[in-house]
Amino acid sequence: MxxxxxxxxxxxxxxxxxxxxxxxxxxxxxxxxxxxxxxxxxxxVPPSTTVLKTVKATKPRGSLVDNFRVTTRCGDPVPPESIRQTVIDKIFNGTSPYVDFPPPHAGKYLRSKRIKGWGSYGAVFENLIRQVKPRTIVEVGSFLGASAIHMANLTRRLGLEETQILCVDDFRGWPGFRDRFKDMALVNGDVLLLYQFMQNVVSSGSTGSILPVPFSAGSALEKLCEWGVTADLVEIDAGHDFNSAWADINRAVRILRPGGVLFGHDYFTAADNRGVRRAVNLFAEINRLKVKTDGQHWVIDSVNVT
CATH class of the missing domain: 1.20.5 (Single alpha-helices involved in coiled-coils or other helix-helix interfaces)
Incomplete structure (x- = not known):
């Protein structure tokens, strides 16, 4: 075929x-x-763009939360009686900021006393000061000093004459805050919050126990840790959004002495909608700690975070 x-x-x-x-x-x-x-x-083609390396993923040791922990070691602890001078030396070149206060360019704009605060006189302050008997208090977020001055008065009344209160704040307010505080002067872009804070401290007779630390919470807490400055009581009351509160809590706990207490405002206020309570609860849950409340304040004691 x-x-x-x-x-x-x-x-x-x-x-x-x-x-x-x-x-x-x-x-x-x-x-x-x-x-x-x-x-x-x-x-x-350069070798770096043509040669690919396969990296084998390794299973993290311990809890996944460990990846978020700050492990940088703080400096050796400064004795409580040396903390005030340490801060003056490191920040103010060895001279108290209250010397020759106020400066000529700001004095005429300051009120003899201009104090405003939020939740600055709650029972939590006296309760914790009686409980802890702190030698050093660090307040993160001070504004015009209402709560710091209140704590200074409490320590004097309770016989804690040596207690030092370090007030961490950049003293810049927030964008638009002068719409609410129209009487605050503005000099070449400076809202003079630091000077009015210091004037309030002077008026209250608390210059021997209150020192400003005029920097952002993040940079100030990192440096206090590096310098070995620790505290028995740390109050968190600066930024009220979740990210700010979360960062401040995790930085502040590193300067807390064993047996110290961490506390803050806005656990039961409108600011909670922005995340304060969520940050506090998450921190406590991760570290297996209990959150107590005292009025509008949250309290975490027996803190032992590594």
């Missing part, structure tokens, strides 16, 4: 005939150019 010719592929002589045509020549030139281009490209 004669098989029907298979026409799926051209015969050899047909291929040779095609190779002699102009279209074949054009295709050959294009393919040659493309091959040369690709060869040159791969020969000149």
């Amino acid at each position: 004669i098989m029907k010719e298979d026409r799926r592929f051209p015969h050899r002589h047909e291929v040779l005939q095609f190779m002699k045509t102009k279209p074949a020549l054009v295709i050959f030139i294009v393919l040659t150019y493309a091959f040369g281009y690709l060869t040159a490209y791969y020969n000149h």
